Amino acid sequence: MPRAKEYSKEEVLNTATKVFWKRGFKNTSISDLVNATGLNKHSMYGEFENKEGLFLACIDHYVNTSTKYLMDILKEEPLGIGNIKAFIKNRIEYATSGEFDGCLLVNTTVEKHLLDEKINKIVNKELYGQKNLFHACLVAAQKNGEISTEKDCEILADYLMCFLEGLMIVGKTNPTKRSLNNIMDTTMGAILK
Amino acid sequence: MPRAKEYSKEEVLNTATKVFWKRGFKNTSISDLVNATGLNKHSMYGEFENKEGLFLACIDHYVNTSTKYLMDILKEEPLGIGNIKAFIKNRIEYATSGEFDGCLLVNTTVEKHLLDEKINKIVNKELYGQKNLFHACLVAAQKNGEISTEKDCEILADYLMCFLEGLMIVGKTNPTKRSLNNIMDTTMGAILK
DNA sequence: GCTAATTAAGAACGATTGTTCTGTAATGTC
DNA sequence: GACATTACAGAACAATCGTTCTTAATTAGC
Known part of the structure; x- marks a missing residue:
């Protein structure tokens, strides 16, 4: 079996949502997200496919929490x-x-x-x-x-x-x-x- | 005396304002502005100093026209x-x-x-x-x-x-x-x- | 027609964009 | 302990960012 994930999807969504919230979708860069979440760039794409996928996940997270x-x-x-x-x-x-x-x-x-x-x-x-x-x-x-x-x-x-x-x-x-x-x-x- | 300008500052502001209006400041690129106005990149910097200078001129233009x-x-x-x-x-x-x-x-x-x-x-x-x-x-x-x-x-x-x-x-x-x-x-x- | 001045056209700058790729570390099963 | 699998770390991709620079065209005064 594979190596264990070092990140919590919940925490990543929490942080990423805040970044999108403050900066908007277009004005948020992958670097912004990587820096804020600490999540590896490759892991981000693996988990959410791309920037839009992460944003959609964040909107979902937003309405289910915030x-x-x-x-x-x-x-x-x-x-x-x-x-x-x-x-x-x-x-x-x-x-x-x-x-x-x-x-x-x-x-x-x-x-x-x-x-x-x-x-x-x-x-x-x-x-x-x-x-x-x-x-x-x-x-x-x-x-x-x-x-x-x-x-x-x-x-x-x-x-x-x-x-x-x-x-x-x-x-x-x-x-x-x-x-x-x-x-x-x-x-x-x-x-x- | 110098070469005459080929653009009208008024028309440039009109067009640039519309672009900023639709896309926002950060999401508007110099290319967007050059393509929309037809204004030469160098002329743009000469006339408005930089992107922010143009934006400020557009806000001024906006409140004085729109x-x-x-x-x-x-x-x-x-x-x-x-x-x-x-x-x-x-x-x-x-x-x-x-x-x-x-x-x-x-x-x-x-x-x-x-x-x-x-x-x-x-x-x-x-x-x-x-x-x-x-x-x-x-x-x-x-x-x-x-x-x-x-x-x-x-x-x-x-x-x-x-x-x-x-x-x-x-x-x-x-x-x-x-x-x-x-x-x-x-x-x-x-x-x- | 030469000079000086200012324009236009666009190449070039380093930095950053979103995305992909490469190589290595870690882990459970055999 | 070898193997398959997955995560991590970060280099590398072409494209675009805002800005600057180079070069050539145009014009008025001498």
Whole structure:
């Protein structure tokens, strides 16, 4: 039997994801990845086929770790406005933490022109999944009377996605927590009315 | 006296700006720029010093042409909610035009980690200028009774910027005009309340 | 028509890109 | 302990990166 691997795939994905997250796909070089992960160049190609394969693995890893607990916030029963507020508060904490790199999915969307359609489809799918979680919370909020039944939850979910994607940009301009909280209150005002 | 230039600086900036706009600073190569503009490599360095110099000239060109007429919408007297609505409608037209590349300033903000601080400062300044134009419209709207005097125009301006930056991301996911209009109406609802 | 100045065209620089290849070290089975 | 298999380490690949240099073309003033 062969020689044992000296690396942990999990750890490699953790580190590589952070690099892609910060630098984007095109602006991340194999050297960047090798230096950051400590993984041998040959092992990298053996494990992930090529740079794109590693990136796809990183996106998968990202949605299963970095955004997983965020999605869990939106799934916590009983569903309602509380989930959405908790989600946004978490994002504001992140945006003002000093270690803000935005959202890997949003960052990737910005450079979509340069990427393979396979990547873009996966990113879109994940963003769509996120929207659907908002939608479920909004429908529940409508049922329990937190928001008016005259509202269209599809529209409100799109609206929330737009706001949160905007937040991933605003977060890069060093905003104050107070300012982001105010934006959040205004945003929620449109939903609660 | 010397040989006459065969290129128009204006046209070169026009074309180069489009390339940077679509590809981002780091992902645009000198070859990309030479091929697109037809400008000689040596002339390019002679005129703009280097890639960063050209980019800075392009940002300047961008705010003086591409966003100029947008800013003019926000300055058209009498100021009020009408200016803001007209601005957003214009952005929605753009986002659904099929030739959407987002906003050069927003795109640049996403890759700010990789850029010289000089660039980031200029981009921030321009975005801040845009916010101030919103602010002026909101203050006017308050004076003419379009929005409540209990609102904080500073907060609303931040809120609008967040929404519009979000729109520059949402626009990359091929949204329908109907969906964007609905998002706009929801956004404006929070302001007019 | 010579000189000086500035342009255009593109070769050339070393460094870096993503990827592949070569050689060696390590390990379980026979 | 030899064998097959796989990982490691890093050299090597052609291509491209941003930048600089060389050479020739063009023009205005003398």
